[in-house]
Amino acid sequence: MQFLSRKETRNKIVILNPKGGCGKSTIATNIAACYASRGMSPALMDFDRQASSIAWLQRRPTDLPQIHGIDAHKKSMQATRSWQLRVPSDVRTLIVDSPASVTHDDLRELTRDSSSILVPVLPSPMDIHAASRCIADLLLVAKVNRNERKLAVVANRTRKNTKSFAQLMRFLDSLGIPIVAVLRDTQNFVYSAEHGIGVHEMQPSRVRPDVKQIDTLVDWLDRWEDRRKRAIEISNISRQRVSPSAILQKNSASGPTSLY
Numbered sequence: 001m002q003f004l005s006r007k008e009t010r011n012k013i014v015i016l017n018p019k020g021g022c023g024k025s026t027i028a029t030n031i032a033a034c035y036a037s038r039g040m041s042p043a044l045m046d047f048d049r050q051a052s053s054i055a056w057l058q059r060r061p062t063d064l065p066q067i068h069g070i071d072a073h074k075k076s077m078q079a080t081r082s083w084q085l086r087v088p089s090d091v092r093t094l095i096v097d098s099p100a101s102v103t104h105d106d107l108r109e110l111t112r113d114s115s116s117i118l119v120p121v122l123p124s125p126m127d128i129h130a131a132s133r134c135i136a137d138l139l140l141v142a143k144v145n146r147n148e149r150k151l152a153v154v155a156n157r158t159r160k161n162t163k164s165f166a167q168l169m170r171f172l173d174s175l176g177i178p179i180v181a182v183l184r185d186t187q188n189f190v191y192s193a194e195h196g197i198g199v200h201e202m203q204p205s206r207v208r209p210d211v212k213q214i215d216t217l218v219d220w221l222d223r224w225e226d227r228r229k230r231a232i233e234i235s236n237i238s239r240q241r242v243s244p245s246a247i248l249q250k251n252s253a254s255g256p257t258s259l260y
């Protein structure tokens, strides 16, 4: 029997894009609120020194389902780093909000043991450029394996039927990386940030399209174990696959044989 460590059985979702203001904290807090409303008691870890997600948690009404907050930016003199970053053992879903501008070391650290990585992108030429650099760094520096299919994009603050939206969707299509949600530009997200709640916890008639997109996103996130299993299968198959030159060498060593 194979025993899996807690890290391997935990759904660690990282929201990352060094471009400031693209919606990392908005998406992190709304995913956390969605999991909380599903009774999952998630943890929300904030690496940003602005601590927007932690401040959101502090504003959260006490009668709503609980979310465990971890202020990862604050470095304590009294506790070791691993003690400071510890996640309660019963937490199965960890959402990580990251700061704007991260070093290559931060990138590797943040994405370690992740099951999904979400890159929010805004529809503007500067943001599209920043997102393509971020994705390149994730693939080349953090060595995110494309086979694992854990990398996805969230188009944020979109306005349908605009030129910038069409440009963003063309760019995202060209990446071959899934677009797992398209969030509209709406004051609902501003309201949710101000009140420590997620769109799932707001009046349904007001937020229906927003809830639908967050649900689609969370459904994709929930399939992380299937994606990981598939990636392991693919890497096993490619390891077993004998290269054509190895077949030729084997055949020439054992004399001529027909391939048919």
Ligand SMILES: Nc1ncnc2c1ncn2[C@@H]1O[C@H](COP(=O)(O)OP(=O)(O)OP(=O)(O)O)[C@@H](O)[C@H]1O
Binding pocket: 018, 019, 020, 021, 022, 023, 024, 025, 026, 027, 048, 050, 052, 098, 099, 100, 156, 157, 158, 183, 184, 185, 186, 187, 189, 190, 193
């Ligand atoms: N879909 C949206 N519609 C309207 N406003 C939004 C939307 N998404 C985010 N915002 C607003 O945009 C601002 C920036 O969002 P947010 O703080 O989530 O970005 P961030 O990437 O976490 O920023 P930083 O890099 O500074 O941490 C906030 O005021 C937020 O309320």
Ligand SMILES: [Mg+2]
Binding pocket: 024, 025, 026, 048, 052, 053, 097, 098
């Ligand atoms: Mg933020």
